[in-house]
Amino acid sequence: MFTPTYVVQQIINGVNLGSMYALIAIGLTIVYGLLRLINFAHGDLMMLGAYLGLLLLSATFTPLLLTLLIPMLVIGFVGVLVERVAYRPLRGAPEVTMLITSLAVSSIIENTMVMSVTAQPRAFTLPPGVNQLHTVAGVSFSTLDMLTVGLSVTLMIALTLYIRTSRTGIAMRAAAENLRAARLMGIDINHVVMVAFFLGSALAAVAGWLWAAKYSTVEPFMGFLPGLKAFVAAVIGGIGVIPGAMLGGYLLGFAEIFFVGFLPPAFSGYRDAFVFALLLIILLIRPNGILGVSTDERA
C-alpha cells in the first residue's frame, strides 16, 4: 500500500520538519538548562527573524545567504537584549515569575508587530529557483528542502563542536549542571547566559526564515505553535541537554509527518493532539526525557 518511494518521501519531509523543530528547541533547552527559564518569547524571536528575512529578500539585491545571516546576527542581539532587560533583573526569582515574565515579553513582541506591520499575513516570496522541485527516482524535494536540511545540520554540527570544545562551551555545560560550582570556578554567569541567548536566538531566526519559506507566509503569531512544539521536543529529548533537543526535534518532526502520512486522512486533524499525547507517553516511560538527567542535582 505504501510504496518505497512514498516512504522515502515521508522520511524527507520528516527530516525537513524535524530540522526546524531542532533548531528552535536548542535555544529553549540551553536557556532552560542555565536559568530554569521556560522562554515563551523564543518563538517570537523566530517570527522576528522571518520578518527581517522577508524585508531583506524584498530589497532585491541582497544575496540569499545574507538574508539568512543578517537575521541570525540581529536576532541574536535582540535575544541578548531581551535577556538584559527582562530576565536578568529576575535572576534567582522563582521559576513561575520568570515564566510569567517570558509570557509578557512574548505578548509585547507580538503586539508591537501587530501595531507596526498589522496582523495581516504576508507572502514570504523567495527568489526564483529556490522553490524549484527536483525529482530523483520518483522522490521529489525542492532546493529549499536541501537548504533547510543542509543549513540546519551544518549549524547543529558547528554548535555541537563549539559546546564540546570551546572554553565558553565547556563553561556553559558546567553552569547548566551546577550553577554555584561554576561560579566558584570563576565563570562569569552573565557572560555565559549572554552567549546562550545569542546562539539560541540566532538559531531561532534561521528556523523562522526556513519556516516562513516553507509555508510561504509570515504573520506576527507564527512563532507560537512551532515554539510550543519545539518546547515539547526539548522536553522529549531531555530538557537542558543540547543533543536531547536535536533528537527530540527530529523525533517530533518524524512523528508528525508519519502520523499524517501513514494513517487514514481522517486522523490528520488530530496531529497536534497526537504530538502532546506522544509527549505524555515518553515522559511516562522516561520522566526526564530520552537523554535527560535527573533534575536538580544542582546546588
Next chain:
Amino acid sequence: MLQIEGLTVAYGGIEAVRGVSLDVAEGELVTIVGNNGAGKTTTLMAISGVAPIRSGRIVIDGAETTRLAPHAIVARGVAHCPEGRLVFGRLTVHENLRLGAYQRRDGAGVRQDIDRIYALFPRLLERRTQLAGTLSGGEQQMLAIGRALMSRPRLLMLDEPSLGLAPLIVQRIFSVIRQLHAEGVTILLVEQNAHLALTVADRAYVLETGEVRLAGRAKELIDNPEVRKAYLSQ
C-alpha cells in the same frame, strides 16, 4: 593575604556566621574546625562571594572583596574546593581540569599544569576521558583539588576534603595538602576531622554556632583540654 573582620552571614533570618574575624598570612596553612552546622562552609562561601553577607569586611591582598562577584574573587587568586566536591559529573575529568583554569589565558601553561595534576594524581590520568560522575568518591576529591589548583591560586580553600573517604585516601589527600603547603601555597582548610586538621595546620580557629570560640597555634590547640573534650574525643 586574607583578613576577615566581623563577618556576619544570614540566610533569611538565620545568622549562620556571626561576627567572625580571622586572618591567613602568606604561606600559612590555617584550619577552621568545628561541628556540623558551625558555619565553616558558609564562611568559605562568603569569601568566594556566593553567600549572603550581612555585614563585615573581607580583604584579600589589601583590597576589599566583600561585595565582589565570585568571578572577580577568583581573579584575585582565590580557589575554592567546595564541600561535597561538586565536580561536574557530566564533564570529563580533563574538562573539569580545564574549567579550573577558566580565567587563565596561557594555553601552554595550562597544559603544563594539567600534566602536573596528572603527575600528582595518576588515577586521574587513567580516567582523563571518563565522565567525572563515574569516578569514585576519592577520585572525585582528587579531581576537585586538582581543579582548584588549575587556577594557580594564591589562596587555596579546601572544604572537608576528607569527608566520607576511606582512611588510605584521606592519607593520600593530606599528604598532598602537606606537599602544597611546603611548596608555599597559602591554604585555608575546613575540616570536621579536627585531629587531622590540627596536625597539618600552622594555626587554627574553632567555630561554634557561627562564632569563633577559640583561636591559636594548631600545636597548642591539640593539647587544649577544651578542644580535646569537644573535638578530639575518641
